[in-house]
Structures are given as structure tokens and as C-alpha cells.
Amino acid sequence: MSLVKRIRDISVATLNDKIENSEDPVRFIDKYLQTQKTKLSQLEKLYQQTLTHAHSVKQQYMEAETTRIKRENQAEIALKAGEDQLAKLILLEKMQSEEKSEQYRKLYEDGKQTILELEEQIQILKDEVQELVDKRAFYTAKIESIRLQKQLNQVNHFIEKQDYYEQSRTIDRKFSELELQTNALREVRSLDSNTGSSLGSKLQTEVENQFEALKKKLEQRR
Template sequence: MSLVKRIRDISVATLNDKIENAEDPVRFIDKYLQTQKRKLTELEKLYQQTLTHAHSVKQQFMEAESNRIKRENQAEVAVKAGEEQLAKLILLEKMQSEEKSEQYRLLYEDGKQTILELEEQIQNLKDEVQELVDKRAFYEAKIESIRLQKQLNQVNRFIEKQNYYDQSRSIDQKFSELEMQTNALREVRSNDTKTGSSFGGKLQSEVDAQFQQLKKKLEKER
């Protein structure tokens, strides 16, 4: 595992903890995404600059290598022609081109390594950005689920409250009906009592009157 990968894994674990503990995970992710996208843009820009520089160094290396080969061939021709002094001068130039070629070769190798590291960092950052985008979608869906559940709970509480009020009204209505029936029965009984009393008084008077008439009749017969 590369050092970049290990560092990324540690960073991701730390980031996940921060997201879990954030008061507003979606807002936290949005803010972090902005930072990572800016970093990605800078890395991609640096990557392009590094590619351009590596291409330039490679051209210098190839040119120096071409000169080395050319001078080597010229030195062979000079030696075959018996031009020892000229051959030595050409070999000196060949050595200079060889040194220059080696310098640019090493520089180009370093540049290729830098390119590989940048490619790895860019890919890791792209993966992280995508993970954050996916995580943001998850937390957004989670928050929406919580909101809907709260709304459902409120509706249920409202329904329970309404049922309680309906039951209370039903009980109150039954009590009112019973009270009305009781009052009506009491009133009927009161009227019956009054009627009975009035009827009893008339009957007693008639009985007394007939009793007096009967007494008078008996006295006449004597």
C-alpha cells in the first residue's frame, strides 16, 4: 500500500467521524466538497504543467542522446581517416552530450515519477469526491426520511387527539341525553302526582256529597 493510499484511508476515517458528528451533515459535506473540488482543479492544472515540462525535458534528453550518437559516429570516421586530433575533439563533444543526456534522462525519470504520483492523487481525490457525493445523497435521503417520519408522527398524534375529542363529545352527549331523560321522567312524575292529587280531591268531594244525600234520604224515610 502506497503512502498516499494510507494517508487517504486515515483522512477518510477522520472525515467520516466528522460527518457523523456534524449538526448538519449535508451542509458539512457541501462545504468540504467545495474545498476538495478546488484542490482537484489545482492538481489537474499542476498535472498538465508537469506533463508539459516532462515533454520538454524528454525532448532535451532525446536531443542530447542524438548528439551523443552522432558524435560517436563522427569520432569513428575521424579515427578511420587518421585524424586523431579531430577524433579527440569529437569525442570530447560526445562526452559532453553524454553527460547532458544523462542529466536530462534523470530529470525525465523524476518527472515521470511526479506524474505517476499526481495521477494517483488525482484519482484518489476523484474517488473521494464521488464518495462524498454519494454520501451526501444518502444523508439527504436519510434526513428526508426522518422529516417524513416526524410528519407521520404528528399526523398520528393529531388523529389520536381527534379520536379523544370525538370520544369525549360522544360521552358528553350520552350524559346529556341521560340527563334530559331523567329530567323528563322527573317532570312526568311530578305532573302525575299533581294530577293524582287533584283527581283525589274531586273524588272525595263527590263521595262526601253523595254521603250527605244518602243521610238525608234515610232521615226522611223514618
């Protein structure tokens, strides 16, 4: 595992903790996501510049190498022709081209290594951005689920209160009806009692009248 990958894993673990402890995970992710996208854009721009530079260095290297080979062949021809001094001059140019070729070759190799490192960093950053996008979608869905559950709880609480009030009204209505029935029955019984008492009094008076009338009748016969 590369150093960049290890550092990235540590950063992701720390980031996850920050997201979990954030009051607004989605907003936190959006802010961090924007930072990472900016960094990714900068890396991709640097990558293109590095590719262009590596291509230029490679051309310099290939030209120097071509010149080296050409001067080596020319020196051989001059030597065969007995032109020793010319051959030495050409060999000097060949050595210069050889040194130049080696310098550019090293620059090109370094450039290729830089390109590989940039490619790795870009891929890692792209993966991180995608993970952040996925996390944002998850937390957005999670927050929506919490919001809907909260609404459901509020509705259930309202229904329970309505049921309680409805039951209370029903109980109160039944007690009122029972009270009315009790009072009505009491009034009826009171009426029956008063009526009976009144009828008894009248009957007794009639009996007394009949009794007095009978007494007078008997007295008259004597």
C-alpha cells in the same frame, strides 16, 4: 499500499466521524466537497504542467542522446581517416553530450515518478469526491425521510386529538341525552303522582257529598 493511500484512509475515517457528529451533515459535506474540488482542480493543473515539463525534458534528453551517438560515429570516422586530433575533439563533444543526456535522463525519470504520484493522488481525490457526492445524496435522502416521518407524526397526533375531542363530544352528548331522558321521566312520574292525588281528592269529596245527601234523605223519612 502507498503512503498516500494510508493517509487518505485515515482522513476518510476522521471525516466520517465529523459528518456523523455534525448538526447539518449536508452543509458540512458541501463545504468540504468544495475544498476537495478546488484541490482536485489544482492537482489536475499541476499534472498538466508536469506532463508538459516532462515532455520538454524528454526532448532535451533525446536530442543529447542523438548528438552523443552522432559524435561517436563521427569520431570513429575521423580516427579511421587518421585525423586523431579531430577525433579527440569530437570525442570531447561526445562526452559533453553524454553527460547532458544522462542529466536529462535522470530529470525525465524523476518527472515520470512525479507524474505517477500525481496520477495516484488525482485518482484518490476523484474517488473521495465521488464518495462525498454519494454521501451527500444519502444524507439528503435521510433528512427528507426524517422530515416526512415528522410530518406523519404530527398528522397522526392531530388525528388522535381530533378523535379524542370527537369521542368526548359524543360522550357528553350521550350523557346530555340520558340526563334529559331522566329528567323527562321524573317529570312524567311527578305528573302522574299529582294527577292521581288530585283525582283521589275529588272522588273523596264526591263520596262525602253523597254520604251527606244520603243522611239527609234518611232523616226526612223519620
